[in-house]
Amino acid sequence: MSNVPADLRYTKDHEWVKVAADGTATIGITDHAQAALGDVTFVDLPKIGQSFGHGDVFGTVESVKAASDLYSPISCEVLAANGDLNNSPDLVNREPYGGAWMIKVKVKNAAELASLLDAAGYSAIL
Amino acid sequence: MSETLARTPLYALHVELGGRIVPFAGWEMPVQYTGIIDEHMAVRKTAGLFDVSHMGEARVRGRDAAAFLDGIMTNDMATIRVGMARYTVMCQPDGGCVDDLIVYRLADTEFLICLNASNAQKDIAWMRSLVGNLQVEIIDECSAWAQLAIQGPAAEQILSEVTTLPLATIKRFGFLTGEVAGAAGCIVSRTGYTGSPGFEIYLPAASAEKVARALLAAGKPHGLVPAGLGARDSLRLEAHYPLYGHEISERISPIQAGLGWTVKFTKPAFVGREALHRQAEGGPSSSVILFSLEDRRIARQGAAVFAGQTQVGEVLSGTLSPVLNKPIGTALVAAGFADSRELTVDIRGLRLPLHIAVAPFVK
Numbered sequence: 001m002s003n004v005p006a007d008l009r010y011t012k013d014h015e016w017v018k019v020a021a022d023g024t025a026t027i028g029i030t031d032h033a034q035a036a037l038g039d040v041t042f043v044d045l046p047k048i049g050q051s052f053g054h055g056d057v058f059g060t061v062e063s064v065k066a067a068s069d070l071y072s073p074i075s076c077e078v079l080a081a082n083g084d085l086n087n088s089p090d091l092v093n094r095e096p097y098g099g100a101w102m103i104k105v106k107v108k109n110a111a112e113l114a115s116l117l118d119a120a121g122y123s124a125i126l
Numbered sequence: 127m128s129e130t131l132a133r134t135p136l137y138a139l140h141v142e143l144g145g146r147i148v149p150f151a152g153w154e155m156p157v158q159y160t161g162i163i164d165e166h167m168a169v170r171k172t173a174g175l176f177d178v179s180h181m182g183e184a185r186v187r188g189r190d191a192a193a194f195l196d197g198i199m200t201n202d203m204a205t206i207r208v209g210m211a212r213y214t215v216m217c218q219p220d221g222g223c224v225d226d227l228i229v230y231r232l233a234d235t236e237f238l239i240c241l242n243a244s245n246a247q248k249d250i251a252w253m254r255s256l257v258g259n260l261q262v263e264i265i266d267e268c269s270a271w272a273q274l275a276i277q278g279p280a281a282e283q284i285l286s287e288v289t290t291l292p293l294a295t296i297k298r299f300g301f302l303t304g305e306v307a308g309a310a311g312c313i314v315s316r317t318g319y320t321g322s323p324g325f326e327i328y329l330p331a332a333s334a335e336k337v338a339r340a341l342l343a344a345g346k347p348h349g350l351v352p353a354g355l356g357a358r359d360s361l362r363l364e365a366h367y368p369l370y371g372h373e374i375s376e377r378i379s380p381i382q383a384g385l386g387w388t389v390k391f392t393k394p395a396f397v398g399r400e401a402l403h404r405q406a407e408g409g410p411s412s413s414v415i416l417f418s419l420e421d422r423r424i425a426r427q428g429a430a431v432f433a434g435q436t437q438v439g440e441v442l443s444g445t446l447s448p449v450l451n452k453p454i455g456t457a458l459v460a461a462g463f464a465d466s467r468e469l470t471v472d473i474r475g476l477r478l479p480l481h482i483a484v485a486p487f488v489k
Contacts, residue, residue, distance in 0.1 A: 038356070039163045041446045041453075042422035060474065062424060064162045064356060064446050067474070089422065093161075 002032035010122035011073045028101045037063040040092040045081040074112045076105035134179035135272050135334040143352050151244035153180040162356035166448045172349030173278030182246025183271045187236040188262035200389040206231040211299045217398030221379040225249050242370045272334035277324030284345040307340035309333030321365025321488040360445045366416050366486035372443045381405040383414045413464050416483040419453040425471040431457050432470045438463045
């Protein structure tokens with residue numbers, strides 16, 4: 001069974017969002033997503049300062065089997081992208097909720113956070 | 127459109143072993159168990175066990191069997207010795223491929239042919255349509271046989287622990303018939319689709335699970351792992367073995383695919399001979415190249431290949447080579463570009479330089 005930590009929020013596209021009190025958030029893909037992709041070989045992430053609307057493609061995650069778009073769960077501006085994934089894309093398979101975080105962002109519209117799924121809601125669609 | 131997918135005799139075992147089941151060529155097959163890269167490297171370093179029971183089999187027998195096969199296959203058939211097998215292509219009159227196959231000579235007048243799963247019924251109908259007045263019988267044995275492939279440097283040791291067949295006497299593309307793990311009537315050949323040493327085992331479908339379990343148990347101390355279709359694809363691509371529907375197809379001939387060595391123009395007549403001869407003499411309009419990329423992005427089937435701003439080809443297969451740790455693939459490129467150092471491939475709008483390989487990436 002997939003690991004779905006209780007302290008994160010989720011999208012139906014299998015991204016997770018960790019919301020911080022200071023108006024920033026960290027985004028990655030879920031354990032279910034990494035298992036479905038198989039061995040991840042490449043992660044293409046945006047540059048610092050880029051902005052995305054809710055549902056925009058912010059990057060690509062590629063496995064031996066397929067390339068998949070990454071969708072921004074919320075409207076945001078990129079504050080940091082995880083450079084470790086350049087050299088170790090397999091971190092996505094090993095630590096989807098930890099070392100394989102993808103971007104840290106500034107939340108542009110806090111109201112959008114309410115549309116994200118909680119752990120129970122996300123588990124229900126798996 | 128819905129279709130009913132077939133299951134091999136090992137379906138339950140795949141599920142038990144944690145295989146991820148996907149539809150493939152009309153079958154429910156395991157694409158991976160623990161991971162494609164792990165399974166790939168196990169085959170290169172120790173051994174992997176593949177269920178390839180989806181492959182089809184046809185028995186061709188009768189007084190004229192050898193002559194019949196020589197008339198429909200590109201490679202020499204009559205010269206195959208009993209106990210040996212040969213890789214060949216079966217072509218359309220225009221030189222396009224009906225299928226690529228391995229032909230086992232069981233006796234002077236009897237052959238067993240291994241067919242691609244997706245083509246098996248097409249192949250059997252095609253062969254039957256060409257029998258004419260010859261005395262030959264074509265028997266569909268697709269559901270009678272299961273097939274296992276045990277591949278990797280430890281394969282021979284592992285197999286030797288479950289059979290008394292003298293494996294060391296089997297030459298490359300040779301085979302023996304006998305008992306494996308208590309199952310009678312198995313055919314064991316020194317063949318494979320990985321570029322690593324190993325064997326393929328044709329066995330009665332009812333014995334498949336018993337033999338697979340015996341091999342997995344014997345192989346465990348030697349590092350044998352179950353391996354899925356994902357690793358099978360990346361292994362064959364590193365070894366530059368063609369896959370029907372990719373490097374060869376009804377529109378890509380064996381001459382274009384670099385399989386000219388399987389086309390024997392010394393034979394006076396076979397289906398496709400004239401068209402293939404024209405291609406071989408004049409040079410084909412396009413041909414298949416093997417390539418690698420200096421990047422992490424994989425160029426996948428259908429990606430456009432460019433020389434400058436002109437599209438000159440398209441990718442046929444692409445994956446990450448676990449041995450090289452970089453993307454590899456094949457592409458069909460127009461005549462004149464098969465040696466080019468100026469080609470690029472378009473991956474989601476990005477043009478990356480494509481390096482043509484002169485030899486397979488393994489061996």
